[in-house]
Amino acid sequence: MKKVMLIFGTRPEAIKMCPLVHMLERHPAFETVVCVTGQHRQMLDQILNCFQVTPKYDLCIMQQKQTLFDVTVNILLRIREILEAEKPDVVLVHGDTSTAFVTSLACFYLQIPVGHVEAGLRTYNLHSPFPEEFNRQAVDLIAKFYFAPTEMSKQNLIREGKPECAVYVTGNTVIDALSTTVREDYSHPEIEWARGSRLLLLTAHRRENLGTPMKHMFTAIRRVVDETPDVKLIYPLHMNPKVRDMARRCFSDQERIHMIEPLDVLDFHNVMARAYLIMTDSGGIQEEAPSLGKPVLVMRDTTERPEGLQAGTLRLVGTGEQHIYEAVMALLQNPEKYHEMEHAQNPYGDGHASERIAEILAQHL
Numbered sequence: 012m013k014k015v016m017l018i019f020g021t022r023p024e025a026i027k028m029c030p031l032v033h034m035l036e037r038h039p040a041f042e043t044v045v046c047v048t049g050q051h052r053q054m055l056d057q058i059l060n061c062f063q064v065t066p067k068y069d070l071c072i073m074q075q076k077q078t079l080f081d082v083t084v085n086i087l088l089r090i091r092e093i094l095e096a097e098k099p100d101v102v103l104v105h106g107d108t109s110t111a112f113v114t115s116l117a118c119f120y121l122q123i124p125v126g127h128v129e130a131g132l133r134t135y136n137l138h139s140p141f142p143e144e145f146n147r148q149a150v151d152l153i154a155k156f157y158f159a160p161t162e163m164s165k166q167n168l169i170r171e172g173k174p175e176c177a178v179y180v181t182g183n184t185v186i187d188a189l190s191t192t193v194r195e196d197y198s199h200p201e202i203e204w205a206r207g208s209r210l211l212l213l214t215a216h217r218r219e220n221l222g223t224p225m226k227h228m229f230t231a232i233r234r235v236v237d238e239t240p241d242v243k244l245i246y247p248l249h250m251n252p253k254v255r256d257m258a259r260r261c262f263s264d265q266e267r268i269h270m271i272e273p274l275d276v277l278d279f280h281n282v283m284a285r286a287y288l289i290m291t292d293s294g295g296i297q298e299e300a301p302s303l304g305k306p307v308l309v310m311r312d313t314t315e316r317p318e319g320l321q322a323g324t325l326r327l328v329g330t331g332e333q334h335i336y337e338a339v340m341a342l343l344q345n346p347e348k349y350h351e352m353e354h355a356q357n358p359y360g361d362g363h364a365s366e367r368i369a370e371i372l373a374q375h376l
C-alpha cells in the first residue's frame with residue numbers, strides 16, 4: 012500500500028480536498044493520512060465537520076491578524092517532524108495558499124514527491140492575487156504530479172515546460188463537492204427573510220483588497236442597495252477582523268443587508284443557487300457559479316479562472332466604486348444584460364475529479 016498524505020489549512024482547500032480524502036480512504040491501494048495546518052481555525056473546522064473528516068495531525072498555527080511571515084515560519088517549523096515520522100510516498104497540496112506553498116517547500120527540502128491539486132491556474136501577475144500567484148507558481152516548480160482542472164490550466168503548465176506526461180486534466184474537485192450539496196427542498200431562515208425580493212449575495216476577503224479597495228467595493232454596493240428597494244443582500248462575513256471592521260462601517264444601518272457568520276458549505280451552496288446575483292472577490296465561487304448559472308461580478312482586476320469569463324457567467328469589474336456601482340445597476344435594471352450572463356455551463360468537470368486523481372495515483376505511484 013502506498014501512503015498518501017493530504018495537507019491543507021484553509022476553508023477553500025478543505026472544501027476541495029475533503030471529497031478526495033473520502034475517495035482515497037475508500038481506495039484499497041492507499042493508506043490515507045490527513046494533516047491540517049490550521050491556517051484557518053473556525054472556517055476550517057466548519058468544513059471538516061460538514062464532511063466529517065478527522066485529521067490525524069493539526070499544526071494549530073492560526074493567530075489573530077497573522078502575517079504571511081507568521082504563517083510561513085510556523086508551518087515550516089511544525090511540519091518537518093510530521094513528514095519525517097510519516098514518510099509518505101506522496102503529499103497532496105491544493106491550490107495557492109501559504110499552506111500549499113510552505114508544505115511543498117518542506118517536501119522539497121525532504122525530497123518527498125508533491126501532487127498539486129488544482130495546478131496550472133495563472134494570472135502571470137505576481138501582485139494579483141497576492142501572494143497566491145507566487146504560491147501556485149512556486150508549488151508547480153516543485154510538484155511531480157499536476158492535477159489540472161481544465162485544458163486551459165494544462166496548457167499553461169505545458170507552455171512553462173512542465174513534462175506533458177505529468178499533467179492530468181481531472182476537472183475541479185469543487186464540482187465533486189457541489190454535486191452533493193445543492194438540494195431542491197432546501198430552506199434557511201435567511202432565504203425566508205429574502206423571499207419576495209431579489210437576493211444579492213456578497214463575499215470579500217482578498218488580501219490585496221483590504222483597506223481602500225474594499226471600502227470602494229462596499230460603498231458601491233451600499234449605494235445599490237439604498238437605491239433599489241426590491242433587493243436584499245446576504246453577506247456571510249469572512250473571519251478576518253480587517254474585513255469585519257470595514258463591513259460594519261459600511262453596512263450596519265441598512266436593514267436590507269444581513270451580515271451573518273460564515274455559512275456551512277451546504278448552506279452557502281444552496282443560498283448561491285437561490286441568489287439573483289453574486290458579487291465576490293473569491294476564487295472558488297467563480298468556479299461554482301457557472302455550474303449553477305448564476306451571474307457573478309468579480310471585484311478584482313485579474314482572474315486566474317478565464318473559463319468562467321468564456322462561459323459568460325463571470326464579469327471582471329475591478330475595485331473602483333463607480334465602475335462596480337454601474338455594473339451592478341446595469342444587471343439589476345436591464346433584464347437582457349442579466350439573461351446574457353445567466354447560462355448554466357460547467358467548465359470545471361463532471362463531479363468525478365477525485366476519482367480520476369485517485370486512479371492516476373494508483374497507476375503511477
Ligand code: UD1
Binds near residue numbers: 074077107217
Ligand atoms: C487565506 C489564503 C487565501 C484564500 C483565503 C480563503 C493565503 C496567503 N491566503 O487568506 O489564498 O483565498 O484564505 O478564505 O494563504 N481568521 C479567523 N478564523 C478563521 C480564518 C481566519 O479568525 O477561521 C482571521 C485571522 O485573524 C487571520 C485572518 O483571518 O489572521 C486572515 O487569515 P489568513 O489565512 O492569514 O488569510 P486569508 O485572507 O484568510
Ligand code: UDP
Binds near residue numbers: 185277279
Ligand atoms: N463558502 C462557504 N461559506 C461561506 C462563504 C463561502 O462555505 O459563508 C465557500 C464557497 O462555496 C467556496 C469557498 O467557500 O467553495 C470559497 O472560499 P473563500 O472565498 O474563502 O476562498 P477562495 O476561494 O477565494 O480561496
